[in-house]
Amino acid sequence: MTQIAHERPLAAPLRGPAAAHTPRSAGRRPWVAQAAVLLGALAAWELLDRSGIVSDDALAPPAATFARLGELLVTAEVWTAVGQTLTGWGIGIAIAIALAVPLGIGLGLSNFAYRSTRLVVDFLRTIPALGLIPLAALVFGASRSAVLVVVVPACVWPLLLQTAYGVRDADPLALETARSFRLGTWGTLRRVVLPGALPFVATGLRLSAILGMLLAMSIEMLILVPGVGALLGTAQRNGDTVDVYALTLLAAFLGLAVALAVSRLERRMIRWHPSVRSRR
Amino acid sequence: MTMTDSEFLQAIGLSHSYVVDRAARPVLHGVDLQVRAGEAVCVVGHSGTGKSTLLRCLAGLLRPTGGEVRLDGRRVMEPPPDLAVVFQDYSRSLMPWMSILDNVMLPLRRGLGSQERRSRAQQALADVGLDGTGSLYPWQVSGGMQQRVAIARALAYRPGVLLMDEPFASVDAQTRADLEDMVLTIRRDTGITLVVVTHDIDEAVYLADRVVVLAGTPASITADLRVDLPPERDQLTTKADPRFLAVRAEVFNMIRTELARAGRAT
């Protein structure tokens, strides 16, 4: 609460343009600060390249990188790769949701199930997802199945745990209200428990979506499953420095786009939640 | 089973203990309360005596650790179908993800049809003076308005028995008077049975056929006073009526004595 109040000072409209360069107004308009940081990073990149400290094989100049990215973005090959990556990622997330949300509801509803599976869940989710890659490559080769075998298990955990937390977090008085009006088990679940758990599920979805994108591209890169990751892996194997940098930027933008899209979706899903209300 | 009219809603030897740090903490002990069908009973008592606990037992939401609650001759083990509760903590009992209208429609059965459900909910909102707020969310309106949404929701349900826990605590004096009169009107029109918990002695006497005082630790009913006033009541004339003043003074004294006794005990 206090943090929100701090970020949005009540006196803001009274301030004149003279205040535009104070740190507070930068906080109020984060894009100003963000643009400054971005320009700084680009400048540092350019300086590092010109200084010659790093060899040309290891560092591409920013201008050439962006020019190459521009060229790549008009080829069908890159857009096909983007589509393949997004498809693999999307299928993986969809399967993870279909598995994790119902299971999470079950875990959240039953105290017994929640307590008795806690240890197993905590153990299983510490298995590093990347550790599954050699196994996936061995069994499925460079195919979408290999992507899914890594993405799905990794993305199940955040969704499963968040859903279970959300269900367990239901307000006791809201439940009592449901009981006094005799909404029944199904009515209570559908109209009270699940809507209340949605903010938690949305957080789980955001975590899983970003994690899923990172993993999908990593697998594509390591075992050359067709997609953005494979383009990057191939460029690296060919020693094509500018291509590597351009494709890395592309991969970063793809990850950013996914993160932004999911945050938007999250806010739409839970318009009523205190974390979203103030921004309406 | 023989049953007289006076045994419509009853608490018989009702006791309740909460478990705090593995020890039983008795809150109610041997509460006996009889409410006739169509009667209005107000429960008064100082903060923390167990008024909400009693109400939750009557509502079938809390299984008492001793004694029993009966409604229309049947033992209450779960919330009965013909009963509605307005909770003290009204804001938490409203669903923040539902509009005000949807909140009021929450308890209305699908079987009623969407037209009927909507018009009932709108009527109930109008009854509590909240016309035209249906599309807002509970968190977009004031605490007093939220409290009235909770009341409207219970009214839309059209229960035979309405239990209200300090239902007018967050509204201004004028709205409070209006809501009290609305409750009296609804009572006259529907013959609803009412149990109202309140801190306000004037309100208790104004609304009730009987005022019961809950006091002691653990609490029981220490006084049961009949309000000898005609059913037609008026904010000005009733509150100036000598009979009103007499009951008011009596309740006031009972509570003051109880507080003094509790003060000596500690």
Ligand SMILES: Nc1ncnc2c1ncn2[C@@H]1O[C@H](COP(=O)(O)OP(=O)(O)OP(=O)(O)O)[C@@H](O)[C@H]1O
């Ligand atoms: N769930 C609970 N667990 C343990 N103790 C409780 C619980 N609920 C209430 N109590 C205790 O029981 C006593 C009675 O509580 P209750 O809420 O019934 O009082 P009340 O008369 O409604 O008070 P108020 O007028 O402040 O609403 C209080 O001392 C309270 O601390």
Ligand SMILES: [Mg+2]
């Ligand atoms: Mg109370």
